[in-house]
Amino acid sequence: MSISRRTLLRNTAALGAFAGAGLPHIWIKNADLAYAAGGEIKVGVLFSLTGTTAIIEESLNKATLLAIEEINAAGGIKGSKIVPIVEDPASDPATFSEKARKLVVGDKCVSVFGSYTSASRKAVLPVFERQNNLYWYPTLYEGRECSKNVIYTGAVPNQQQDEFVPWLVKKFGKKFYLIGSNYIYPKEENNYCKKLLEKLGGEVVAEEYVPLGHSEFSSVINKIRSTQPNVIFSTVVGDSVVALHRQYKAAGLDPEKMPMASLTTSENEVAAMGGEAAAGHFTSAPYFMVHKSPENEKFVEAYKKRWGADKVTHFVSEACYFQTYLFKQAVEKLATSDLTPPNIRDAVKGQEMVAPQGKVRIEPENLHTWLWPKIAQAKSNGQFEILVEAKDWLKPVPYAAYPGQSCTEKGLVEKS
Amino acid sequence: MDQFIEQIVTGLSIGSILLLVALGLSIIYGSMGIINLAHGEFVMLGAYAAWVFHTYLGLGLLASLVPIFLVVAAFGWVIERYVLSLLNNRPLDTILATWGVGIMLQQAVRLMVGSELRYVQLPPALSSSMSVFGIPVSSYRVFLFVVSIALFGATWLLMNRTTVGMKLRAIIQDRSVAASFGINAKRVYALTFAYGAGLAGLAGALVSPLKSVSPDMGTGYVVDAFMVVVLGGVQSLAGTVASAFILGELSGGIAFLQNDTVAKAIVLLAIVVLIRFRPEGLFTARVRA
Known part of the structure; x- marks a missing residue:
């Protein structure tokens, strides 16, 4: 026939x-069993290896694979090996969505680790929500999202700014120059920054956005000269960070009088701009490569051993590393027959572990992560010096800039 | 008033970088009529060459300028010889071919040295700032300004005062008649293309300490370069200079008054409108056909 x-x-x-x-x-039973077939647990790894953001996403791919290799070398998860399926979404949101569907529907991955930019996360979100699968997002981001299918292990605005902005005001003064790349993340961060400044009696002398990938900052520098702010609050991303720092330095501005305070400048960007252009400026993040803890020493050593002695770890690659271990802990709690994405999500709620930055915990309410804010100053050797460490871990509040709204286990709740 | 002068100086600096990047294209597109979409990748190769010379051979940026020019020019020569010369008189195919070459160069660099941003050191002697008309300006930007004018001068002399330049101009006017006078058109074309590519490479190396070095850095530059050449008028070297500085002042000024996003949009719009009413660009070289 x-x-x-x-x-x-x-x-x-x-x-x-x-x-x-x-x-x-x-x-449904059969579908469940497929997630752990043959002593293998398949997970997707979705970071761009080509295109614009490959600059940074390559390191996220490496940190994730390192954690998976370590877990497998130590016997896997209850005897099952984690099998990473690596896809290259080429820095293109549409390709992200297509590859995510392939990983979830085609390969039947039980979870996917991926994304650097908010644009790419937004692009894959419908896939994970429709398939009820689970996405692990390691990047600091603008908050204002409340999905039941994403575990957020990067910082949200309150975790980067609550300590940072008052500290800057006290140390340097109240006049802030806000500069960011022209997309959603810098705008939301600046929104929150303006709220904090309002409470502190601060002043925003300018709020400005440059096109993504912009590399000519001489007019911006003229404006900075003429407005004379105390702090340049920067959420410029990618290669623009490098150009801004270098041109600031070449123009003869002085970080001691008018420092840049960044939420996005990590060891990775510092390596590209050179220590002399980075020196003296500040970054707020939960993790820096120089952080002293046995867990971090182990992480940095393993990373360099696996990927090269000249490589750096930074606050997004650290999150990639520990979130893979959180995934392992959640899976360990489940019987093999119960291994489904929603069950992993429920199992990871409230999970704790000692990450390189300190002890972290997944907040059951909003699936974001309790983190340890730190303020650090860049040095001319390309590393940071940590000046302030939070005394306690800080709860993630993804709707911090929107007082009426909060993210709960039932989803987004609006109080009128 | 101070601010006004400061902004004029800034515009000159932006203009000089535009000129640097567009000069090579002005030769290749303006004179030879080849729409070279791989121009940005030549710029990128120059920046990477600077990084390689610095990291592996310990050469400073200034010391490696001549070798960088030669290396990228050699690349250009090979591409002209083995790709473009086979597509003579087929403009559409040439566009596609140069685009393809550009993608291949980008991916080759990515595969060989990885896609992370690379670091090229600012020459220590030029890392301070100096005073121009009472305005503090980065010494390196002043240096770029001088170099771009010098390169323009050298290019003008080459085109107008040497035999190679004369032969090229003859070929541009009428290839078959020029050939019948014994000019080896193939050789002159290859040399000119190599020279244009070398200039692009120099531009990449020179801007790399102020900006960043990555495999896809060329994409932005190729757009800027085409805008400059088209606005200035194809076949007019002096037009390229004028248009580079006009665009520099314009985008710098609007960016100061508004912001860079608005500046980019307005400048692009202005060029589109101008091209609609003056398709040949602002300046045209009068050539008897």
Whole structure:
């Protein structure tokens, strides 16, 4: 009998309808088992290896693979090996969405680790929500999101700014120059910064956004000269960070009088701009490579050993590393037959571990992470010096800039 | 008033960087009529060459300028010889071919040295700032200004005062007649293309200490370069200079009054409108056809 495409389609549809109506239990059971078939747990790794943001996402890919290799070398998760399926979404949101669907539907991955930019996260979100799968997002981001299918292990605005902005005001003064790249992340961060400044009696002398990838800052520097702020609050991203710092330095401005305070400048960007252009400026983040802890020493050593002695770790690659271990802890709590993305999500709520930055915890309410804010100053050797460490870990509040709204286990709640 | 002068100086600096990047394209596109979409990648190769000379051979940026020019020019020569010269008189195919070459160069660099941002050191002697008309200006930007004018001068002399330049101009006017006078058109074309590529490479090396070095850095520059050349008028070297400084002052000024996003949009719009009413650009070289 030859099967034409049409009859195949019809038969499959009929079979599906039959199964859906009559035998849901068995079908769902089978699907569950597929997630841990043959002593293998398949996970997706979705970071751009080509295109604009490959500059940074390559290191995220490496940190994730390092954690997976370590877990497998130590015996896997209850005897099962984690099998990473690496896809290259090429820095393009549409490709992100397509590859995410492939990993979730085609490869039946039980979770996917991925994304650096907010644009790419927003692009894959519908895939994970529709398939009820789980996405692990390691990047600091603007908050204002409350998905039940994403575990957020990077900082949200309150975790980067609550300590930072008052500290800057006290140390340097109240006049802030806000500069960012022209997209959602800098705008939301600046929103929150303005709220904090309002409380502190601060002043915003200018709020300005440059196109993504912009590299000519001489007019911006003229404006900075003429407005004379105390602090340049920067959420410029990518290669623009490098150009801004270098041109600031070349123009002869002095970081001691008018420092840049950044939420986005990590060891990675400092390596590209050179220590002399970075020296004296400040960054707020939960993790710096120089942080002293046994866990961090182990992480940095393993990273350099695996990927090269000249490589640096930074606050996003650290999150990639520890979130893979959180995934392991959550899976360990589940019986093999219960291994599904929603169950992993429920199991990871309230999970704690000692990460390189300190002890972190997934907040059950909003699936974001309790982190340890730090303020550090860049040095001419390309590393940071940590000046302020939080005394306690800080709860993630993704809607900090929106007082009426909060993210709960039931989803977004609005109080009127 | 101080601010006004400061902004004029800034515009000159932006203009000189535009000129630097556009000069090579002005030769290749303006004179030879080849729409070279790989121009940005030549700029990128120059920046990477600077990084390689610095990191592996310990050469400073200034010392490596001549070798960088030669290396990227050699690349250009090979591409002209083995790709473009086979597509003579087929402009559309040439566009596609140069675009393809550009993608291949980008990916080759990415595969060989990775996609992270690279660091090229600012020459220590030029890392301070100096006073121009009472305005503090980065010494390196002043240096870029001088170099771009010098390179323009050298290019003008080459085109107008040497035999190679004369031969090139003859070929541009009428290739078959020029050939019948014994001019080796193939050789002159290859040399000119190599020279244009070398200039682009120099531009990449020279801007790299102020900006960043990555495999896809060329994409932005190729757009800037085409805007300058088209606005200035194809076939007019002096037009390229004028248009580079006009665009520099314009985008710098609007960026100061508004911001860089608005500046980019307005400048692009202005060029589109101008091209609509003056397709040949601001300046045209009068050539008897």
